Amino acid sequence: MKLLSAAAAISACLLMSGNIMAQNIQIKVDDKAFTGELNNNDAAKDFAAKLPLKLKFEDFGTTERISYLPKPLSLGTAPRNCDPQKGDIAYYIPWGNLAVFVRDFRPSDNLVPLGKLSSKSLEVIQESGSKDVEISLVK
Incomplete structure (x- = not known):
């Protein structure tokens, strides 16, 4: 019984922090398409509601x-x-931009965790140059 209570407490903590994944997304550049996952927090849900988007990354x-x-x-x-790691997607509040981390970074304020990309999705964004990156929900 204590094990079940501990698991429930951990799940509740993860849910409150927004770290439980909630929605799959697709990252597409040219004919290459791979997946990622969005967290289950209000900002990630609002981002999902704005999809599909075509964005240029720099x-x-x-x-x-x-x-x-x-x-x-x-x-x-x-x-x-958040404490972003390679592959994390975040929203930087002061500039209103989406950030995809290609390397681990330090814990940072004003950075809202949105989700995590697969290694292939991260590679596609890293190599996208100035091409459009299509982000959409996986249904």
Whole structure:
């Protein structure tokens, strides 16, 4: 019984932090399409509601590729900080941009965790140059 209670407590904690994955997405450049997953938090849900999107990504230093969203995300109760790892998708509040991390980064405020890309999706975004990247929901 204690094991079940511990599992329920961990699940509740993950759900509240927005780390449980909720929605699959597709990342497509040219004819290459791979998947990712969005977290189960208010900001990720708002991002999903805005899909499909065509975005152009640019390098931001050597740690991330960024793209500006057409409209700001509604954050609701989503966490406003995270410790991004390679493959993570996040929303940077001050600039209103989407950030895809190509390397691990340090814990950061004003960075909302949105989800995680598969290694192939990350590779496609890294190699996209100035091409359109289509992001859509997987139905």
